[in-house]
Amino acid sequence: DFMNALDEVKPAFGVSEEELETAMSAGILHYSPYIENILKDGRLFVDLVKNSATTSLLSVLLHGPPGSGKTALAARIAKDSQFPFIKLISAENMVGFSEMAKIQYLNKIFTDAYKSPQNIVVVDNIERIIEWVPIGPRFSNPVLQALMVLLTKNPPVPRRLLILGTTSQRSVMRQLDLQQIFNRELAVPNINSHKELASVLREVQAFDNESDLAESLNELRSITGTDQVGVGIKKVLLAVGEAKQEEGNVVNRFAEVVAQQMAANQG
Amino acid sequence: DFMNALDEVKPAFGVSEEELETAMSAGILHYSPYIENILKDGRLFVDLVKNSATTSLLSVLLHGPPGSGKTALAARIAKDSQFPFIKLISAENMVGFSEMAKIQYLNKIFTDAYKSPQNIVVVDNIERIIEWVPIGPRFSNPVLQALMVLLTKNPPVPRRLLILGTTSQRSVMRQLDLQQIFNRELAVPNINSHKELASVLREVQAFDNESDLAESLNELRSITGTDQVGVGIKKVLLAVGEAKQEEGNVVNRFAEVVAQQMAANQG
Amino acid sequence: DFMNALDEVKPAFGVSEEELETAMSAGILHYSPYIENILKDGRLFVDLVKNSATTSLLSVLLHGPPGSGKTALAARIAKDSQFPFIKLISAENMVGFSEMAKIQYLNKIFTDAYKSPQNIVVVDNIERIIEWVPIGPRFSNPVLQALMVLLTKNPPVPRRLLILGTTSQRSVMRQLDLQQIFNRELAVPNINSHKELASVLREVQAFDNESDLAESLNELRSITGTDQVGVGIKKVLLAVGEAKQEEGNVVNRFAEVVAQQMAANQG
Amino acid sequence: DFMNALDEVKPAFGVSEEELETAMSAGILHYSPYIENILKDGRLFVDLVKNSATTSLLSVLLHGPPGSGKTALAARIAKDSQFPFIKLISAENMVGFSEMAKIQYLNKIFTDAYKSPQNIVVVDNIERIIEWVPIGPRFSNPVLQALMVLLTKNPPVPRRLLILGTTSQRSVMRQLDLQQIFNRELAVPNINSHKELASVLREVQAFDNESDLAESLNELRSITGTDQVGVGIKKVLLAVGEAKQEEGNVVNRFAEVVAQQMAANQG
Amino acid sequence: DFMNALDEVKPAFGVSEEELETAMSAGILHYSPYIENILKDGRLFVDLVKNSATTSLLSVLLHGPPGSGKTALAARIAKDSQFPFIKLISAENMVGFSEMAKIQYLNKIFTDAYKSPQNIVVVDNIERIIEWVPIGPRFSNPVLQALMVLLTKNPPVPRRLLILGTTSQRSVMRQLDLQQIFNRELAVPNINSHKELASVLREVQAFDNESDLAESLNELRSITGTDQVGVGIKKVLLAVGEAKQEEGNVVNRFAEVVAQQMAANQG
């Protein structure tokens, strides 16, 4: 009770450094102006929460296709804020938790946040946290409801809180009335053009030389019959890795794997 | 048992001062005659409960779009009553509660109310309290049923009780037979016209001068192609805050953000 | 065991006086011959249970629109019987009970009734007791089933039992096979004509004089365009109370509030 | 363990005398040849179970409209068998039981039956035992499954078991695959003609003389416009009781009440 | 632990002699060549499991109409194998078990089987074991899943296991993906022709002489208007027993009862 009381008031500084680093372990590549725009908006939201007299709570939803880089960008924005309290809430830390335990876990992190002056909570992959599955559909309504409340609950004066949610299922968020609960949205795109793809490939030195790169993209174009890509950065980086395993066949293998990923997206 | 007995009879004075203040932390702006009408009806309901020989229980439902100001107006009416017992029931205080714990919590507040001569209970955001989600749909029927009973249960003679419910999902209330349980309704509107919007902007000194204000509204009109607004006061105040962050671009940013909110409402 | 045995045989006299009084706290107004008919049938059912050699159990369902006076009339019939055991079963006394606790509570009251020679059990607002909600629909099947059994279980010879159920959801009772379980039905009407309404208003002295009354009804007729009313006695009495709060405007306010209630019924 | 062992082997004689008597407290009136036929088939089934070398288990389903006399006839057949073990399983004895407790209770009665040479188990009102409700539909599948097994489980050699089930929801039994589990069926009819009705009224001396009886049936015919009746014996006997309460109006009241019951059946 | 260890390795010989005998208490009548074929296939499957180097596990599903003799034939095949371990899994032994207890019970029997060199497990009436009911439909998915795993789990080298499942709901097995889990199927037919029926009646000496038999079948033909039968052996034997009760009327009663059973099958 004394300890509890203490616990109530003691500031909870703390940043999930390692988790943030893991989330962007392959860095942030600037393959498109959109990336910079997202980071710029992120900085503005950070400033708004830090400075505005009227806005002590702001919630932003980063949405985009699977593997497009949502978690990495949220981590980048959070890290750059240099806020004393930054936590990443992820289903990975809740495997085997009961519904109640999940809710307590969520509640604990927000309650901790209310003790530090400036806070960021990243709620990563919301569909996984609420245990969404399209068949049924089924999900944990108790967890969803707790989240809905925590996303709108004002921190006590004069604390500030920025919430960054991520999802690849924006339509699900809408169906659940969860999207409207966020104050603002940021759309994270796929790698959409050969130009963007080339930019990535150069930056990660996927090929030994420019002509290999050109050949591989030509091959990709000839398989798919289009200049569109529509694949997330995560899968592109994986394809680079896989291609590199097949020495002597890197150019072709890369094109084939990306083509398969494009087909799977349609599928 | 002795203590319990004592607990049964001792009057429970008490007002959730802080929660009421937080609920209307940005004040009540009089941007439209509707606002005054709502407050006037509120006063009449307070008087009715206080004075009428026949009406010892009255329940009123404040409904309106998200962020239109329902909770703030309920708080204002409650505060102005100067009743000795005013409690705000909110899902925020029940995160992590089991269904049973929620029901006990609700029951406790009403039971406390029955001990004081004049009481107001604000049941805020009913859809959250009953854990409503449109998919399914799902909700906590035990909590709903407890609420239905508590909303109609007469306080013991000579106690008086005014219940102020709020919801942004009036049609849900109707589907659940919950709307008909309220004796009276009050509709809380959005900010609907440029005129009302201008009134708000002036009151909060959003711009440095009238010409900036005019320019920003012109800009908004040119983006949206209409003089209608249809955005709640809460979002407007947030847009003001966000715009102010971008020095030099306040006029445009405000128009853009409000335009986005209008689009999201359609969405 | 000895105590239990004792408990088994000792007669359980007892009448829920206070609850019966509360149920008809505004009295029974005779605004229509239907009211007297209902009370007369009630007396006949009481006599049947008291005197008939063959009928030791009788169950009667009072059904009618919300606020039409079902509970008050059931209370009146029960009170007038002067039976030594009269209990009112209401959801109000079961807030926070588990399903099992509800069933035990119901069972206890009937078991008590089997110990007294002449008994009345009022099962008030059955839809609330079974936790009915139209969405789903959902309800407590265990409670419903217990009720179905208790409504048809004969008291031991020579005990007599009259059960008075009330509901504003007769069609729900039918869907649940619950209506057919009652031996007899009594329909409780709304206040349907201006004549009946005037009779009520005179009896409660709603207006200072007959010309005010006439003016108010004229006003109501001009707003609604009809001579039909279709509002329950409970809402009419509330409208009287509310109108009286606005001194100088009683005539108009009454007409407006009743007109609003008529509109709400249309939904 | 010793006690248990003992319990395993000791014969369980015992007849639910009182419950059987209560079930046919108004006797068995012979208003139609069907009644005698049912009792005759009942005797044959009793003999079959008693005497046949090959049939040690027989299950018979008595089905018919509500109040047609199924339980009374099952009780009559059981009583007349003079078997040493006769038990009546009824939902009345299971109010407040959990699903598991219900199953244990059912199992116990059958297990007891397996210890006596000749046994009858009446499973009364199966829809209530399995907690059937048409909305959903819902029912207790564990109880249903236990029943399905117990209805087909052979008693150990040389024990004999006759099971008499009753239901007013034969189509439900069919939907649940429960009807096909019974070896044989007996249909119990309503009182269908004025002739059968007159036979009942004479036997219970409903009227003082034949001319009153004729007048009442004429009245009934004139209200309903038909010579068909289609009401169960139970409701007819109740109508007799209710009519007798209104001295001087017996003839009319009887006709009115039966007419109302006929209308309710149409419903 | 020592005991456990012991338990792990000690061979579990054991045959459910009594249950197998009860299952075929009326013997196996050879009224059709199909019967011999089923038994012959059964012997082949027994040999396969006993002798084949590659097949240590084989699962066979006996399916057919209710009462056609599936359980008796499975018992016959199992008995004739003379395997040291033969167990019959039946819902009869699981009345009142929780889902978990059922699964443990199933698991225990298979685990025991893994300790003996040659094993047969009869899984009788699978629809009852998984608590299937067509309304819903509902069933115990945990029990079903456990069964699915146990039906495909290889016994440890060099143990051999033959699984004989029975069901009268083959289409249900298919809907549940349970049918495809069995390696082989055996179809058990009804008694389909008068010729087969006569063969049964002669073998059980249903009538005193051939002319009575012929007369009874003629009577049956005249009632039903067909030479088809389509009734299971179980019901035929029951009809014989019932007919024999009515001395002097055996010929007619048999025809009537079988005709009713044929009608019920249509029903």
Next chain:
Amino acid sequence: DFMNALDEVKPAFGVSEEELETAMSAGILHYSPYIENILKDGRLFVDLVKNSATTSLLSVLLHGPPGSGKTALAARIAKDSQFPFIKLISAENMVGFSEMAKIQYLNKIFTDAYKSPQNIVVVDNIERIIEWVPIGPRFSNPVLQALMVLLTKNPPVPRRLLILGTTSQRSVMRQLDLQQIFNRELAVPNINSHKELASVLREVQAFDNESDLAESLNELRSITGTDQVGVGIKKVLLAVGEAKQEEGNVVNRFAEVVAQQMAANQG
């Protein structure tokens, strides 16, 4: 705690040798070039996980018809990797586990994997692990969600993890959003042509000579009227075993059994 701490850091080497061997107890027959291709891709994925700087986690789904050899091929790939930690997760080891116990079991295996430098986890027969049944459909969402998280959770630097999932219900995986969680897919085919079938039969010496083989395939062709086969290797090997039981009839029996399996696939 000390022990726990130890447990946290101590490397968990360990390979489910026996389970891997059992899974491919009939060896890997090379009846088609597809088989070699699958093994080759398998080796590439092993290398990728072992060597690539960027890919520390890779998940591959082997899908194909029932009995086509998915589990055996996954076991082969895993075995050939010579990784120090290889575990096979199978529903067989979870019979009787509660949902929570299953999740703990899954979590434990992955947590163990995170302690060894190079790891393979085979998640066999995913539909069984998540307790899928098509009616409903029903499945364990908690287990599914845990799996979804574990399939995407990165091992801590510098650990490497290859996950090999198997399923015969790829469309179910897609409906559950589970398929998209895997990085790559491998399709395992049935035995499709007589040529492939002959290759198998020769390798396992199903017949005494080539002319018997030819005769049996001719017989099969004449029964089925096609050269297509479409049966999994598992069923073919079973048919070989069964045919060999019938000495003198091997040629015909093999054709008949395979024909029946082909028909069942249509069924």
